[in-house]
Amino acid sequence: MVRPLFPLNASFAKLPTQWQQTLNRLVDDYNLWTGWDDETMAVTPTTVVGEAIALHQVSKIFNPEHCPCVALNQVSLTIPKGAVQMVVGPSGAGKTTLLLTLAGLLSPTSGRITALGEPLTTFDQDHLEYFRRRYMGLVFQESNLLRSLTALENVEAMIAFRGNRIRIPRHHAKGLLESVGLGNHLRHLPRQLSGGQQQRVAIARALAGYPPLILADEPTASLDSGTGCTVVNLMRQLAHDHGCTVIITTHDTRLIQAGDRIAHINDGVLTLEA
Numbered sequence: 001m002v003r004p005l006f007p008l009n010a011s012f013a014k015l016p017t018q019w020q021q022t023l024n025r026l027v028d029d030y031n032l033w034t035g036w037d038d039e040t041m042a043v044t045p046t047t048v049v050g051e052a053i054a055l056h057q058v059s060k061i062f063n064p065e066h067c068p069c070v071a072l073n074q075v076s077l078t079i080p081k082g083a084v085q086m087v088v089g090p091s092g093a094g095k096t097t098l099l100l101t102l103a104g105l106l107s108p109t110s111g112r113i114t115a116l117g118e119p120l121t122t123f124d125q126d127h128l129e130y131f132r133r134r135y136m137g138l139v140f141q142e143s144n145l146l147r148s149l150t151a152l153e154n155v156e157a158m159i160a161f162r163g164n165r166i167r168i169p170r171h172h173a174k175g176l177l178e179s180v181g182l183g184n185h186l187r188h189l190p191r192q193l194s195g196g197q198q199q200r201v202a203i204a205r206a207l208a209g210y211p212p213l214i215l216a217d218e219p220t221a222s223l224d225s226g227t228g229c230t231v232v233n234l235m236r237q238l239a240h241d242h243g244c245t246v247i248i249t250t251h252d253t254r255l256i257q258a259g260d261r262i263a264h265i266n267d268g269v270l271t272l273e274a
């Protein structure tokens, strides 16, 4: 029998059985969303064990027929839950391709990926979308904010979109924006913010609801080094406090020490630092 994860949420019953089973298995195996943090008003994961992400011999070849470009070359990587994994490499090394593939936005040419124990590479598009929305916080190189919404509304909208059980979304969104130094810019529209401020809103949005997986592609590219360190340390704190697993790509070697684990990528080949 499928035990409802969200008994109060009628939409759970409308999900395909396979998805219901995935969600229930995540709750059973990982004990996700079972803690309640009175201070943040968020439902948080309570156990941090096992691996969050595993890539097995993942390759991505663009234009295989005409002008092949091997963006990922047999990449294997295992990231334990609660870890901050830095992936460092120069421009064109394959960092964005790696994160897009992990997020299920690009399909690998070969290889397997599991995320939170789920075989991502076997999921169809709908299942991938659902998994991404519910369990992943994404920061891209462009901030991709909704232009007609304020900073606060952009973060709040993500909480609703993700379906998190956050008691006071506004309180939570405000707290995240304050922690990235934007407490005085809550009502600003994206066009009223600098590039770095927009990037920080995008980071707060990705962290909304403390998703178990946070994938950040050069999140500090448009920030000064002080703000960049603050942002990375915030992600690091979330990993430790809430059991989120964080993957950050960067070409800024000053940020490397903020990671628990460091990998280097060059021409699509990933090597782990001992």
Ligand SMILES: Nc1ncnc2c1ncn2[C@@H]1O[C@H](COP(=O)(O)OP(=O)(O)OP(=O)(O)O)[C@@H](O)[C@H]1O
Binding pocket: 062, 063, 069, 070, 071, 089, 090, 091, 092, 093, 094, 095, 096, 097, 098, 251
């Ligand atoms: N859609 C695409 N079609 C063809 N080639 C692509 C595509 N996307 C990326 N590439 C190629 O794959 C390689 C890796 O690109 P990727 O964007 O992953 O690098 P990156 O490490 O993120 O670089 P940067 O630091 O400049 O963002 C590059 O050689 C790039 O030209």
Ligand SMILES: [Mg+2]
Binding pocket: 095, 096, 097, 141, 217
């Ligand atoms: Mg990139």
